[in-house]
Amino acid sequence: MAQIQQPQTIIQQARILYDAGKFPEVVFLLQQAATGFKNQGDFLNQGIVLSNLAATFGQLGQWEQAEENINSSLSLLKSQTPTSKQQRILAQSLDIQGQLQLERGKIQDALDTWIMSAKINFVETFRRNVSTFLKLL
Numbered sequence: 001m002a003q004i005q006q007p008q009t010i011i012q013q014a015r016i017l018y019d020a021g022k023f024p025e026v027v028f029l030l031q032q033a034a035t036g037f038k039n040q041g042d043f044l045n046q047g048i049v050l051s052n053l054a055a056t057f058g059q060l061g062q063w064e065q066a067e068e069n070i071n072s073s074l075s076l077l078k079s080q081t082p083t084s085k086q087q088r089i090l091a092q093s094l095d096i097q098g099q100l101q102l103e104r105g106k107i108q109d110a111l112d113t114w115i116m117s118a119k120i121n122f123v124e125t126f127r128r129n130v131s132t133f134l135k136l137l
Helices: 007-019 023-040 043-059 063-078 084-103 107-136
Strands: none
Touching (some): 007 023, 007 043, 043 063, 063 084
16 A cells, blocks of 8 residues: 655655756655645645745746746735745745746846845844844843
């Protein structure tokens, strides 16, 4: 009987294959991980995996699939309750979207996307610093 692997284990395998440049195998594993997280109701990790899947499709030059996955990731992440973790993941996904846009020659779109990511990162850093400061009072 085939053993079902946990999404985190699958991601570790995918990372090793990605570093080795074995992108088609990475796609298969990340698709499995995304389904696993979806089935667990872990939508933040599903969003991360979809963003990484988009980046992998970008490495393969499969732009339609890359765009489909980054859009799915961003839509999913934006639908979640805003938390520090959700905002950090959203910013990372926007960074990936910007990189994909740049690779396709959409320079202004990439810059606009990175500005959105930077704004999210700035706000989150500010919140963290204010929180730390208030604890010191």
